[in-house]
Amino acid sequence: MAFIEALTCRECARTYPAEALHVCDYCFGPLEVSYDYEAIAANTTRESVAAGPRSIWRYANLLPATEDGAVDLGAGFTPLLRADRLAAELGLGELWVKNDTLNPTGSFKDRVVSVALARARELGFKVAACASTGNLANSVAAHAARAGMRHYVFIPANLESGKVLMSAVYGHNLIAVEGSYDDVNRLCAELASEHPSWAFVNVNLRTYYAEGSKTLAFETAEQLGWEAPDHVVVPVGSGSQLTKIAKGFRELAKVGLLDAEPSVRVSGAQALGCSPIAQAFADGSDYVRPVKPDTIARSIAIGNPSDGMYVNRIARETGGVVAAVTEQEIVDAMRLLARTEGIFTETAGGVTIGVLAKLARAGRWRGDETVVAYVTGHGLKTADVLTSFNGHASKRVEIEPSMKSFREKVSI
Ligand SMILES: [Zn+2]
Secondary structure, three states: OOOEEEEEEOOOOOEEOOOOOOEOOOOOOEEEEEEOHHHHHHHOOHHHHHOOOOOHHHHHHHOOOOOOOOOOOOOOOOOEEEOHHHHHHHOOOEEEEEEHHHOOOOEOHHHHHHHHHHHHHHOOOOEEEEEOOOHHHHHHHHHHHHHOOEEEEEEEOOOOHHHHHHHHOOOOEEEEEOOOHHHHHHHHHHHHHHOOOEEEOOOOOHHHHHHOOHHHHHHHHHHOOOOOOOEEEEEOOOOHHHHHHHHHHHHHHHOOOOOOOOOOEEEEEEEOOEOHHHHHHHHOOOOOOOOOOOOOOHHHOOOOOOOHHHHHHHHHHHOOOEEEEOHHHHHHHHHHHHHHHOOOEOHHHHHHHHHHHHHHHOOOOOOOOEEEEEEOEEHHHHOHHHHHOOOOOOOOOOOOOOHHHHHHHOOO
């Protein structure tokens, strides 16, 4: 059973029924799912979670859809890896990497899509749709195929070839729009009002969709032995994921799965080529001025981020920061993570690790805290950057098939 109480406006606290609504009619604030936490607490223990499926649906009581009709490809419960070699290079103490590259379509988006389409089915929708920078397109196409739902997936025309291919393979309608993600998003908002029977996961279903990101916090705490970390570093595009990770840790305390209210410092990571939130943070401003994105980290290249203001509030309130890294730092960090921990991330993960490294160099860490870095997409999706960016990614030694050639050319 889902323990939804209502949808509540984040700004004015007016409440709405749990339908396909995402904006407050009164003040245009975003709507948020509120739950009956007492009922959840009465029905949820660490043991009941542990007995659940090895996917996000082990936390079904804290999600806005039931497990019964879930559109499930096995999203979530990805490894939380202790990263001692990376920690040593950065001068950190206890560092963990949440390896969300291992989701069914290779990114954390499977978490939010699984939740959104489960709720969409409960609400009677037959058609799935989304505006995407790539990873979401992959995930919606895959989950809609799994659910037998028709789908329309909208992407910017200049997307990485790997992401286009991974969306097209599932069939149905992949629509490339000549424009930026923000243009695609605007078009989809118009389409959503013209086609109210379509479940746009990140438009009219956004309130439910966004909740899926809380599972990143739930799993982290469970995998740390039901402890919250001291500090998390999260990649920031729209900012929704960061706000939901913060909400997730608070909820665990509310329903008694954590012993005490955790104080997790939450930091956001952006690419300098699209860093409106980091800029506002540096300026001490609440206003996030939209920018035109120009970065290889396309999965988080959102020039007009919906949750920007909330990201900065959370970072300030918790003692975190929002920082940005250059294109070169992104690629260097992708290589650093691969070289030290054997994890191949896409550019957005390079942004997370890049900011982690930058903060380390700036002396941000004391060395005694538990830090978790969220690596949210697989490197094969953006492999092009490794060859196009002072490309020694494919450096290799070419030899003849003989022992002589091996001895001559390979240093051992
Ligand atoms: Zn409102």
